[in-house]
Amino acid sequence: MNARLGDRSGFDAVQARAYFNHASMSPPSRAVRAAVLETIDSYAALGAGAWMHWSERRALLRDRLARLIGARHADEVVLVPNTSYGVIDIATAIDWQSGDRIITWAGEFPTNVTPWQRAADRFGLELEFLPAPCVxxxxxxxxxEPLARALRRGARLVAASAVQFQTGLRMPLEAIGALCAAHGALFFVDGIQAVGAVPIDVDAARIDFLACGGHKWLMGVEGTGFLYVRSARTAALRPLVAGWLSHEDGxxxxxxxxxxxxxxxxxxGTAQVFDVGVTSSTGFAALDAATASLEALGPAVIHSHVQPILDALERGLTAEGFRSVRAADPELRSCILSAIPPADLDLADCARGLSDRGIAVATPDGHLRFSPHWPNDLAQVDLALDALREWISMVRR
Ligand SMILES: Cc1ncc(COP(=O)(O)O)c(C=O)c1O
Incomplete structure (x- = not known):
């Protein structure tokens, strides 16, 4: 598929008139559906004889994922089933000492909390929540400053989302990574709300570990994801989650x-230690097809393409009495726009009203969330705002 910004012709099965919900899940493109079919057909024809081909293709996919986040080597990337497994792999592999401190923020998606809570419980660690980042x-x-203060008290690891799922705040990863490095703390990033559509550079941000699922901004399907492990960190890991393929020549x-x-x-001795057993050939073929388009366009170009769409949505929402929680500083903006409805409008009803009119959005944690990607364009903003105005005038009548 030749991806062109604002061209959704490769997504011909999408029913919504405006699909603004990539932060929840991307609809698979025609190319993604074809890749799944091609894989399954090749297994249908060849059985185990198909395995080597798809295994080699997955190695190329790891190359591409490494390039997408600025990693130096594909060996630093392992394919995993979702973000959670990436977090779990690391939370159970660090050689924790009792009393080690982990710092995160209130408002993190639970994927980036539960494994640290379990590690705290099992290894006698302290998990500190900073107040939710105020956009x-x-x-x-x-x-x-709250992070700097917490780091001064000593910390083994800081866990942050690259982009906050409910507000869309793009975290200043380079500044956070510099603080972590200055205080000798490891830096873990949940990348699922960023990678693919927001530029990420693991070296510039001194990220040690990054986990990311494939079904949102990477535009693949559920049950796929990847974990980045900085090569300098692997020697110190003691993986608890390992399987037969974790061994050399397993x-x-x-x-x-x-x-x-x-x-x-x-x-x-690489991130591949977390490749524990046979994996989803179809799922990763889908991710391969989806990320080929992302790489061709480039995350920085996609991010720039989405901003005028969010600008127009923000203007329209504000005119209807919504309060945007988008950061003013362009550096802190992602591809998500979230807004809080005026007091007389019910959020769930609003999302249903939009959905009934063919506009796909989400409602995380009290926010109306719009998350356009490269196939969206400005004309779809008019559809969404017309639908919103129509619904509002209906409920206020
Ligand atoms: C920030 C964030 N992390 C993680 C997830 C999901 O984690 P997983 O891929 O393990 O389902 C989501 C959304 O589903 C999310 O918004």
Missing amino acids: PTDGAPLDL AAFLFGARDELRYDRHLR
Whole structure:
């Protein structure tokens, strides 16, 4: 598929007149659906004979994912089933010392909380929640003083989302990473609301670990994702979650040689140690097809394409009495626009009213959330705002 900004012709099955819900899930494109079919057909024809081809294709996918986040080497990227598994892999692999402190923020999606809570419980750690980041709507930078104060008290790891799922605040990862580095803390990032549509550079932001699911901004399907592990960090990890493919040459006993079936092989010394068993060929073929378009367009170009769409939505929502929670500083903006409805409008009813009129949005944590991606265009904003005005005049009548 030749991806063109604002062209949704490759998404011909989408029923919504304006699909503004990529922060929840992207509808698979025709290319993604074809990739799934191609994979399953090749297994139908060849059975196990298809495996090697798709395994090699997954290695190329890891190359591309590494490029998308500025990682130096594909060995730093492992394919996992979702963001959660990436967090769990790391939360259970760090050589925690009792009393180690983990810092995160209130308002994080639970994916980036539950595994740290479990690790705290199991390894005797302290999990500190900073107050939810207050989105600066006046152009000020994000206040990182609470983080700096917490780091001065000592911390082993800081866990942040690259983009906050409910407000769309793009976290200043480079500033946070610099603070972590200055205080000797590891930096973990949940990248699912950013990677693909918001530029991320793991080196510039000194990110040690990044987990990301495939079904949102990467435009793949559920059950796919990846985990980045900075190569300098792998030697210190003690993976608790490991499986037969976590070993060096773990599959060697399957290719004809005798006496290769052993249980004493070393665990792999790269992120690949978290590749624990056979994985979803169809799902990762889908992710491969989806990310080919993303790479061709480029996250920075996609991010710029989306901003005028969000500007127009924000103007229209504000005129109807909604309060936008979008940051004023362009550096703190993602591809999400969230707004709080006026007191007389019910949020769930509003989303239903929009959905009935063919406009797909979401309602996380009290916000009406719009999340356009590269196939959206400005004409769809008019459809959405017309639908909103029509619904409002109906409920206020
Ligand atoms: C910030 C964030 N992290 C994680 C997830 C999902 O995690 P997983 O891929 O494990 O389902 C979501 C949304 O579903 C999210 O918004």
